[in-house]
Amino acid sequence: MNQEDLRNLIYERYIEPTKHKRDVYAGIELELPIINLDKTPVDLKLTHSLTEEFKKQFDFSVKGRDEKGNICALEDTVTDDIYTYDCSYNNLEISFGKEINLNRVEERFKKYYTFIQEFLNSENHFVTGFGINPYRNYNRHLPVPNGRYRMLYHHLCTYQNFRHQKNFHDMPEYGMFTSASQTQIDVHYPDLIKTINLFSRLEPIKAVLFSNSVLREDNMELACSRDMLWENSMQGYNTKNVGMYDPLPETIDELVDYMLQTSIYCTEKGDKYINFPPKVITDFYSEETIHGEYYQKGNYHPISFKPNGTDFHYLRSFKFEDLTFRGTIEFRSVCAQPVNETMTVPSFHMGLINQLDELNQILDYQTSILNQPHSLTELRNQFVRFELPDYVDKNQLKKLITEVLDLATKGLKHRGQNEEKMLKPLYKRVKNLENPGQHLIKHLNSGGELKDIIYQYAKL
Structure with a gap:
């Protein structure tokens, strides 16, 4: 197969679906870490029992079993919601069927979460809103026993064969203790490049708003360790597969050229x-x-x-703005959020997706922060840290992020679903310039107990 054949394959698989006219839906994936409050490994018999009881409670169908016969995935054939585990049985994932109205997702999430939490609490287990499992060091890091997750873990473990080529971390099991909040949104061909580029330029701002993956005891300088864990692993062996587009593509041809390098x-x-x-x-x-x-x-x-x-x-990439074969862009850079602020992530993206021209004006005007002599990757790496760079004027940063949030609010109001209420927690974060990861670090540095934040971030 020559390069022109590959170019045509990429175009057909990824670009053509964006040409189909359709409404703009959101597909939302929420991951939550499971912990054992006794500070011992999660009881996998309990998680398997939870899956069985969840199936009965919500009338889901079995979608998949692992090699030992345990149910590892359930599906609601009416809503297309999927209950599953990401990488390991320590990491619960709920993927919601595509929806136009985010309130319907929130309503179902609350029902699912309440049932899951009550079931786990009966055996002193818990789910909470952390991007890194706060009790990861107590857990057994074993992949879900099936072909896909065993293959993935084996791939990540091969980093030791390539140490001479890249500075890898020594945590190939990171997928088993990291939890994300991912949103897919339909994108139309005329807006494809503009959407990728504008949301890429937003990544430093998203770092300030959403960072929530602290490697407690290992790296308290990062409020978001998610980027580092992906980029300094075998998933980041080729930098084209992860993180930011660098440089940003200016045309469809340039985007396809970029994908040919993954x-x-x-x-x-x-x-x-x-x-x-x-x-x-x-x-x-x-x-x-x-x-x-x-x-x-x-x-x-x-x-x-x-x-x-x-x-x-x-062929699979894991870009922060990842074009999928469904004609959607998957926004992948956000950590799991405190449970009662879960919907801030999809509402932020949905509020901005149809406000591209105004968003471009805001980002072009606010040159003092985003137009530093750094690449977008370098800016994002600076803004995921506990301490912001010295050159940042915090008042200017607050002004910029508030303008972006106001635009997202405007976009949600225009949708007429009363979804703008979901953004309210982000205004508080801007006012204090404090995201959940920074809040955790400050709490621990002042002598606070980790358990306090575990409970705080689990409140519905």
């Missing part, structure tokens, strides 16, 4: 997931034979195969 590291043949060292997709298809390995009966075995067209579907 890497593939796995495929599936029959019932076997196959790992191999990451390869830029153009290099992958230029080789006659790919050498990898697969898992079977407790061991990994070598395998060689010839690349074909089906492998292309396993």
Whole structure:
């Protein structure tokens, strides 16, 4: 397969879906860490019982089982909501079927959350709104026993083979203790480049608003460790696969060129997931034979195969603004939030998605903060820290973020669903210039108990 064939494949899979006229829906994925308040590993028998009881309570159907026969995914065939676990049974995930009205998502989330919390509390377990499991050091970090998550963990563990090429961290299990809040929104072809670029320029501001993944005891300088964990792992072996677009694409052709530089590291043949060292997709298809390995009966075995067209579907990037094959952009940079502020994330993005021209004016006008001699990646890396850079005028920063929030509020009011109320907690964060991660660090640095914030961030 030559480069022109690949270009056509990328265009057909990712660009063409944005040309289909449709309403703008949101797809929301919420992850929550499960903890054992006894400071011992999460009881997996309890999580499996929770799954069974959730199925009965809400009349969900079984969508998937792990290799031991335990249910690992449930689905509501009416709403398309999915109850599952991300990477490990320590990390609960609820993915909501696409909705126009965010209030319907909030209503279902509250019902699900109340049931889950009450069930877990009966055995001194808990879910809470942290981007990093606050009791991660007590848990067993084992992937959900199925082909996909075993393959992913095995891939992340191969970082030791590439230490001479990149400065990796030593936490390949990070997917088992990190929780995110992700929003997918339909994007239309004429707005595709503008949407990617404007929301990319917002990433430093989003860091100030939403950071909530503190590596307690390991790195208290970062209010958001999520970026570092992804970028300094095998997922970030090729920087084109993660983080920001750098530089920002100015045309569809440039976006496709960028995607041609991303890497593939796995495929599936029959019932076997196959790992191999990451390869830029153009290099992958230029080789006659790919050498990898697969898992079977407790061991990994070598395998060689010839690349074909089906492998292309396993090309996956994890950009902060990630274009999907559904004709949506998935906003991936946000940590899980305190539970009663969960809806701040989708409402922020939905409020701005149809306000692109005004958003562009705000960002162009506020040059003193965002037009520093730094790339967007460098700005984001500075703004996820506990302390803001010295050059930042905090009053100017508050003014800028307030203008963005006011625009999001305007966009939500225009939708007429009374969703603008979901943004109120963000105004408080701007007033104090304090996100949940910074609040946690300040609390701990002043001698406060971690358990206080665990309970605070779990309130509905």
